[in-house]
Amino acid sequence: MVVLWKGLHYCMWMADKPLIQEELADNICSVMHLFQDDVQMLLFIQVYFDTTAREWAGIDRLRLDKFMMLMRRFLRQCFAWLQRKKWKKPLLKRFIMTLCKAPISPSGNKCPDGIRYHFADIYLEELARTAGTALSPKKVLIFLHPYIKFLAMCPNKGLVSFVRSRIFEEIIQLSDIGINPEDEKEMAAIQAFGLQTGEKPQEDEFCLRFNYESISRWLIHFASDTKKCLERNRKILYELAKMFDDLSRGIYPLKDLEIPSDDEDPNDLLEDEDIQRVVNEIKLLNRGELPKKRKAKPAKEKKNKKQKKAKMSEESADQTEQQGSPAREHPEMEGEPESPVQMNGFARFVNAPTPIAFTRKGAANRLSEAVLATGAEQQQKVSELRSREK
Numbered sequence: 001m002v003v004l005w006k007g008l009h010y011c012m013w014m015a016d017k018p019l020i021q022e023e024l025a026d027n028i029c030s031v032m033h034l035f036q037d038d039v040q041m042l043l044f045i046q047v048y049f050d051t052t053a054r055e056w057a058g059i060d061r062l063r064l065d066k067f068m069m070l071m072r073r074f075l076r077q078c079f080a081w082l083q084r085k086k087w088k089k090p091l092l093k094r095f096i097m098t099l100c101k102a103p104i105s106p107s108g109n110k111c112p113d114g115i116r117y118h119f120a121d122i123y124l125e126e127l128a129r130t131a132g133t134a135l136s137p138k139k140v141l142i143f144l145h146p147y148i149k150f151l152a153m154c155p156n157k158g159l160v161s162f163v164r165s166r167i168f169e170e171i172i173q174l175s176d177i178g179i180n181p182e183d184e185k186e187m188a189a190i191q192a193f194g195l196q197t198g199e200k201p202q203e204d205e206f207c208l209r210f211n212y213e214s215i216s217r218w219l220i221h222f223a224s225d226t227k228k229c230l231e232r233n234r235k236i237l238y239e240l241a242k243m244f245d246d247l248s249r250g251i252y253p254l255k256d257l258e259i260p261s262d263d264e265d266p267n268d269l270l271e272d273e274d275i276q277r278v279v280n281e282i283k284l285l286n287r288g289e290l291p292k293k294r295k296a297k298p299a300k301e302k303k304n305k306k307q308k309k310a311k312m313s314e315e316s317a318d319q320t321e322q323q324g325s326p327a328r329e330h331p332e333m334e335g336e337p338e339s340p341v342q343m344n345g346f347a348r349f350v351n352a353p354t355p356i357a358f359t360r361k362g363a364a365n366r367l368s369e370a371v372l373a374t375g376a377e378q379q380q381k382v383s384e385l386r387s388r389e390k
Contacts, residue, residue, distance in 0.1 A: 002051070005051040015066065032045070033084075042098050045078060045095070050102060052071065071119070075126050076129065078095070083131060087131075104116070104119065104146040104150055124208070127140075127143060128208045133208070133209055135208065140208055141210075141218070144215065144218075145218070147167050148219060148237075149222060150163055151233055152229040152234075153228055153229065172247055172252075172253060172254055177252045212247045216242075220241045223238050223241065
């Protein structure tokens with residue numbers, strides 16, 4: 001069987017042109033219907049995934065699409081074979097165990113991540129295309145068991161996030177509660193576009209029936225297993241369980257995207273350019289250089305700042321009079337910065353604040369002004385000290 005699949009793999013490797021590749025993929029996948037024994041059929045499926053996993057690293061980007069197309073059609077024919085067997089429960093469990101050894105394996109040692117990403121992307125879509133509403137919710141839950149276990153045991157954060165969004169959150173989004181009837185009417189009124197000559201639009205809808213309460217219970221069951229479930233994945237399982245529990249009670253659990261209204265002032269939001277400008281100015285000061293002068297602000301802002309400074313100076317003067325604090329002996333040293341001054345070059349701004357997160361544009365402007373003012377004062381102080389030495 002290994003030799004057979006290696007030959008079929010390189011037969012697909014040498015195939016050129018899309019139509020020839022599609023025809024060859026259909027012919028390869030139809031071979032599985034020739035097996036009369038279920039054991040040989042499951043072995044045929046397992047060796048296919050083992051061969052694909054072994055040869056995956058050697059597939060270049062130009063040939064990757066046709067092998068992904070082959071995997072999609074192979075999975076479709078697997079579901080068709082199970083449908084021909086009338087979805088027998090023992091056969092379903094053996095088929096799921098075969099998938100858990102390669103494309104749905106939580107460990108990355110048995111199967112590359114590329115195959116696991118692609119398989120999770122096409123899994124429910126091909127199942128709905130083949131089975132539809134004829135498959136009972138209990139048997140659909142059997143097909144979801146390996147991915148619930150995958151969420152509990154997989155150490156790869158990217159794969160866990162992808163499976164969560166592509167498998168479980170998509171079930172919520174495509175549920176009857178998640179689809180607005182008005183939007184559905186609008187989408188039905190839109191005519192299909194981009195069709196090739198002779199191609200007809202698909203009017204059939206592929207649906208699956210789910211028992212949301214059962215899915216929630218199984219998620220809680222795997223999350224409560226301390227031996228199998230990873231600690232960092234437990235929170236994800238409980239969140240999904242809460243979502244499916246809400247969905248079973250008729251509550252849509254996913255939040256809609258918040259679109260900013262037209263009434264909001266765009267100047268209140270800090271842009272990335274402002275943050276980067278402040279960071280660059282601080283870097284220049286730390287290297288002993290002065291940044292370029294900024295453009296003058298409007299007169300209103302200057303007046304407001306002068307008034308604020310005058311109020312601050314009056315308050316400080318009143319406080320000093322009340323406390324009776326003596327004046328400094330050297331008034332020219334009143335503006336001395338707190339940070340040390342180096343005499344071998346430009347003054348270095350030692351205690352420069354690092355911008356982590358800003359929420360307002362004014363905060364960034366005030367920070368950059370403080371940085372510029374401190375740097376200018378330090379440079380002036382250095383020049384005065386040098387002139388005295390001379």
